[in-house]
Amino acid sequence: MNNTYIILLLVSVVCSSYGPPNCNLYKQDQNCYQACLLAEKAITYNQGEDKSQQYFDKSIALCSTFDYSYYEKAVPFAKRGMIREWKEMIDVAVKINPREHLRTRGWYHFFFMHHYEAAIKDIDEVSQLFKGNDIGYTGDGTYHLNIIKALCYKKMGRTNKAIETILTQISNENHQFGVYDHLHLGVLYLENKEYQLAIEKLDIQRDFSDDCEVYFYKALAYKGLKMMHEYKINLDLAKAYYLKEKTMENNYRQMIDEIFLADIENELVLSQKEINN
């Protein structure tokens, strides 16, 4: 399947309904049942479209405790750079139903705003709510929330805490590995100058998603080990993968540890200087 088809599929997901509630659960309260039906109507329209938002408004007017409508009405605002509006709505949803929406709020703090402190605070609150049970994954399934926490620590400069958090999470026998767990761990080891461990984790990453980032960071690990031949080979591989569009990818934003062609080319220039010396 080439990228065009993947993009078409993604667009179709954007265009189509998203997460309909089970309205039968609300039948005891006719207003909330009707509010749920209105929410079902809302999601037959494109996300963020006026008609969709209007149905969510009607739904909320009919049942002010119907959290799903606040949550779902908020989503397009976050995606389109209007986070103040998103926050006003998601806060109401969280207040009504924290077990359902606190995870998403924590994830969005990280994902859309790189607000690491707020993300950690929400994820910690989720842990308290779930009292030792698994707190689950991000809405897109890319990460376990504890891996998100680790990435927050990384971006706050707390590399060892990030490594410890990932190791604790992946040692859980029920952990389902996310697409980039090993990549992030490998890069953290690289940042800690633990080059062999970095290479080991990056090699494992290839089984999950064989992207140019694997080779770019492996190159940097070999550079740290002064293995210049391997350094250059992996940089060349990184560029080849990049040009084949085998990269980390997210339609909404730059991922943590994602690299670009300029990053590879700058390092290639450096590698030539290092080899010539």
Added chain:
Amino acid sequence: MKYKLFFFLILLASCNQKPENQNSYLSNVGKILPEHSIDDPNFKPCHDDFSLFFYQLENKTLYQGEKPAILAAFKELDLPKISQNSGYITVRFLVNCKGETGRFRTEQIDFEYKSKQFKGDIVERVLFKTKSLNGWLPGKFNGYKCDYYTYLTFKIIDNQIAEILP
């Protein structure tokens, strides 16, 4: 060929779920209406009634040189350090099918995501620099060039740009 047909049908099926509002297309929340008092009169969208959002496009690369080129442009800003002048500045705008930009709108919020006013001229300078970026590429959708909305959010700590999102 049969795969192309299959995916086209999926696309059609999913995007045609709007029986009551045929004229709007994915562009209500976040749509930026023209304001003649502040907008550049020379900027014209290619299609008045059709614009997407950046994440809905087929092309991954939307700026020449990608994110590193944007980061490099803002590194040129020599902003003075002002303690606790922190929060987020977001600039939303429209890129037309020729890669030209217009309809810039700014928002300033604190770390609670509540409206605030930054001290000094950081907002004006960030906006000016955003307007000067000239590497935007036209959006592609179904193989055609199209207009799209996008944004830059600046995470500001002590009047310094700590991160640029998305």
